[in-house]
Amino acid sequence: MFRAAVRLSVSGARSLTRPQLGLTAPLAQRCYAHGGKLESDEEFDARWVTYFNKADIDAWELRKGMNTLIGYDLVPEPKILEAALRACRRLNDLASAIRILEAVKDKSGPHKKIYPYLIQELRPTLDELGISTPEELGMD
C-alpha cells in the first residue's frame, strides 16, 4: 500500500497509451521490504494463477486471494482473473464472479480502456462458464 503512491503516477502514463496490465513493470516489484530479489511480472502472475487454480480451493481462500489481489496497486492480468472465475465456478459462486468483474473495473479507476480490454480477453471464459458482466445485468 505504501508503494502505491509512487506506482500510480507512473503507471497512469503507461496505461493511457495502450491497455497495459500489471502496471508495475517499470518499478520495483514485491518484497523489497524483505531484502529478497525482485519478482518479475510473469512470476507474480504465475503465482496468482497457481493460487486460484488450486482444485480444492475453498471459499475463504478465494475471498482472501481476491481481497489481497485487489489491495495491490495494479489491475490483475486476464489470466489471473480467469483462474479466479474458474475457482468461483468450482465453488458454485456466481455472485463472487460478478463481484470480481466489478472490482477490477473499479480498480482501473480513471483508465477507462482497461476494463473493456479485460472483458474482451475474458469473453471466452465468460461465455463458457455462463457469467454475465455487470453491464449485461444492468448493474452499473
Add this chain to the structure above:
Amino acid sequence: MLATRALSLVGKRAISTSICLRGGHGVAKVDDYNPLPDVQFVTELSAVQKSLKEKEKGSWATLSNEEKIALYRISFKQSFAEMNEGTKEWKSVIAGMFFFIGMTGLVVLWQRKFVYGPVPPTFESEWKEKEVQRMLDMRINPVEGFSAKWDYENKEWKK
C-alpha cells in the same frame, strides 16, 4: 470488525482476514472495500433463494438475468455502482450556505437601521461642495492629482 469477531465461531480464519498485516485491509473503513466480504448479505435464505442456490450448482448459462441478480443480492448488499455513487448532500450544503448568507444580510440591514447612529454632517452635499471648493482654493495636488483636473479659467472640471 464486530461482525468478524462475532463470526469467530464460524472459523478462526475469518479474523485473520481482517487483521491482515498488509496494512490496508481490516482497518475499519477499508474493510468495506474488500470486494468479497466474509459474511454474505442475506444470512437466512428463503425457500426461493435456497432453490436458486441449488440451481447455481448447475450450469450458469441456464440462469436468467433476474436469477443472476438475485444471487448477487443474496451475497452482497450493494453493487459497486451503488456503493460508489455520491450522495446529494452537496445540494443541502449549498442551500445552507445561501441561507446563512441571507440571514447575515438581514442582520446587517437591521443593524444599519437600528444600531448605527446618524452619519456625521460632513457627508451632506452642501458641506461636500464647500469642502471641494476649499480644496481647490488650497491647490491640493495641483500637478497630477485633484486641482490638476480643475480648469481655473473656466471654473469647471477639465474635460
